[in-house]
Amino acid sequence: MTSPARPGHRIDLHTHSTASDGTLTPAELVRAAADAGLDVVAITDHDTTAGWAPALAALPPGLRLVRGAEISCRWFGAEPAVPLHLLAYLFDPAHPDLVAELARVRRARLERGERIVDLLRADGIDVSWPEILAAAAGGTVGRPHIAQALIRAGLVGSTSEAFGPDWLGERYRLPKEDIDVFHAVRLVRAAGGVPVFAHPRATRRGRVVPDELIVELAAAGLAGLEADHEDHSPQERAHVRALAAELGLLVTGSSDFHGTHKTVRLGAFTTAPEAYERIVAAASGVTGVASG
Ligand code: AMP
Ligand code: FE
Ligand code: FE
Ligand code: ZN
DSSP: OOOOOOTTOOEEOOBOOTTTTOSSOHHHHHHHHHHTTOSEEEEEEETOOTTHHHHHHTOOTTOEEEEEEEEEEEETTSSSOEEEEEEEESOOTTOHHHHHHHHHHHHHHHHHHHHHHHHHHHTTOOOOHHHHHHHHTTSOOOHHHHHHHHHHTTSOSSHHHHTSTTTTTTTTOOOOOOEEHHHHHHHHHHTTOEEEESSTTOGGGSOOOOHHHHHHHHHHTOOEEEEEOTTSOHHHHHHHHHHHHHHTOEEEEOOOBBTBTSSOOTTSSOOOHHHHHHHHHHOOSSOOOEEO
């Protein structure tokens, strides 16, 4: 294992590569993380671990890689169910039940992506599913890939415009077949991983879950909350911190970097070394933190 993180270390625990909806390959991502002056970076692609091996193979000297994923979840306690994201760190990537669930979600994303394209085409909007699939190049398919097709067609000017209510944000938004969030928390723990609720108060993304759910998730094994994130207002960050303190949960901050699919830069928000050490200490998956 690696030596402990020191005060002043820069730690970014939430980033995406071309293994999902980011625009840098895993190798480019770790090089960019080193160039950005990070000491620790986590690769957390949506519903996949496919970026782990290429990121590891390209790890620059001195950079530590936390292998993770961002799992598409849903809370069924409201009608309609609320989608949410669970970051999972240092879990066993071969845990059979977790592997099966992630594969199921990725398949469902493919079907849903094609149905969204069908809806667009039925309205005379010229986007091509084979072209979108080709551009995703085997990575987990998401609405950002469809957003790129809308941009290429000259229908919107930016990803954020493509996520507006007239497009993928509402009119052409279809639900995914996500994992029940309690099941996901237990699966991640069963695989030796550490689950952290991503951007839990991001009201600008849509509906958020009540604090009572976070209390229940903490009892079910949730380890932490992501507080510092660009989709949280200062008030939302403070609220998340206070809730975490009350429940004894660790707090993270991260960029949620997606390359050119978003404007945020690597290291724009970071995690304190103490919180990172708690994650490492709580993990018992087969994979430790790798060091370049
Ligand atoms: P999906 O996973 O297919 O539901 O798409 C959600 C993904 O789209 C998130 O992981 C973000 O990367 C991206 N996203 C969500 N909301 C926005 C937004 N308002 N602007 C740009 N990207 C967004
Ligand atoms: Fe994303
Ligand atoms: Fe997310
Ligand atoms: Zn993310």
